[in-house]
Amino acid sequence: MKKEEAYINDLVEFLSIPSISTDASYKNDVRRGAEWLAEDLKNSGLENVEILETGGHPVVYGDWLHKPDKPVFLVYGHYDVQPAEPLDLWESSPFEPEIRDDKVYARGATDDKGQLMIHVKAVASLMEKHGELPVNVKFCFEGEEEIASPNLVPFVKQHKEKLSCDAVLVSDTPLMDKETPAIVTGLRGALAFEMTLTTASVDLHSGAYGGAVPNAVHHLVRVLDSFHDENAKVAVEGFYEGVPEATEELRSEMGRIPFSAETMKQEGGLSDLYGEEGFTPPEQTGIRPTLEINGVTGGYQGAGMKTIVPKEASAKISCRLVGDQNPGKVFERIERHVENHLPRGGAVRLDKTIEARAVTMDADNEFIQKAARAYDDFYGNRTLFPKEGGSIPIIEVFKNELGAQPVLMGFGLQSENMHAPNEHFHLENFRRGIRTVEKYLESF
DSSP: OHHHHHHHHHHHHHHTSOOBTTOGGGHHHHHHHHHHHHHHHHHTTOEEEEEEOOSSSOEEEEEEOOOTTSOEEEEEEEOOBOOOOOGGGOSSOTTSOEEETTEEESTTIIIIIHHHHHHHHHHHHHHHHHSSOSSEEEEEEESOGGGTOTTHHHHHHHTHHHHOOSEEEEOOSBOSBTTBOBEEOEEOEEEEEEEEEEOOSSOEEHHHHTTTSOOHHHHHHHHHHTTBOTTSOBOSTTTTTTOOOOOHHHHHHHHTSOOOHHHHHHHHTOSOOOOOTTSOHHHHHHTSOEEEEEEEEESOOSSSOOOEEOSEEEEEEEEEEOTTOOHHHHHHHHHHHHHHHOOTTOEEEEEEEEEEOOEEOOTTSHHHHHHHHHHTTTOSSOOBOOEESSOOHHHHHHHHHHOOEEEEEOOBOGGGOTTSTTOEEEHHHHHHHHHHHHHHHHTO
16 A cells, blocks of 8 residues: 555656646746656666657657567557646646545646556556566657647657567556446547638728628638538548448447447536437447537637628638548548638638548457456456547557557546546546556566
8 A cells, every 4th residue: 555655646746747748838847747757767667768859848768678588568658738727617726736535636637647657657566576577668658649749750760679569558548437447449540730711911891891892700601511411421522431331240349338328418518419410429439530620710809899801710620530531631622622612702721730540459469358358357347449539649650660559558537527627537547557557467
């Protein structure tokens, strides 16, 4: 128990560092997070610990490689966190961690510092007990995941030999519920871009010009509305090329994943669900692609009224992709769709920010099956193998560049407010996670 208390104290200290990668004013704090993590790796018995520079925030590396006849595991995680705003909705300060009801409340608690530290402390525990590890381990922790990992792909390609491994261990996904473990076997790909639509060189007086000139906000709304049909299906021609058929076998597999529409509505504060007709919510979020409008800006945003005809409007848009959808081709088809639906008098520009393919894993693979069995002693239900609606673009890079098997062992919960106020992590899962990872590594 004393050892676990020390591990929790370390986690609290780590969570107190505001390593916010999205805001340049926190650059020194992100660096401080990397330095703290490097020191903790050394204290845990890792060797060759380094802070490796990239074009942005650094990568933290460490290894223990003394078992030539055993597999090599690369543990990946991220030490950067989302901004904490809106601060007034937090019950305690986001960077002054507070433990309540056996949960630690802080920004980054479940995404991803708490889950990352499970692996660090599992190694520390094994080293303390045996003075060695049962397998070979490498750690690769980045500080840019929350800004789409712009420098990690070139880093991996540049350091392929250093990062070479048999399996990549990742804990940045959730359990199905408190007693049902989950190993994600599918991640959707991603495409994100910003669309900017202009109609004039300046905002125009709505009395002198309104009704006779194009309105950028009106034009943008018409283009955005054209992206979906009345059944919530994406209306971009060719968008679904490469999407796997929803076979009865696949739908039966999806049907085994526990789901409650009422729980989903309750968690999201929703009065109803909405999505592509003909598919269940788990299918909509697991095996179907999407096109979502993430934000819209245009016209006057200040207090009171300003009667203008706006000259410019913009939207942030993201797609989740599945199967063999090619994000580059999808982007080209969206560009063509926008040009075909752009009203007279408008000019448009699309700036791509994220591009990643979907990735799938074979649930029968030895590395995944042993991970499933490792959960057995610590959780009440058998492990499930869901398709995850989110995207972790670097997983595809690890799989294809390193030829390694991804093993996504989740220990968080969907209800832990990741990216939202009052983010927290159940310390019960922190403790159980450490024991689970220990057993998993020992199984080899």
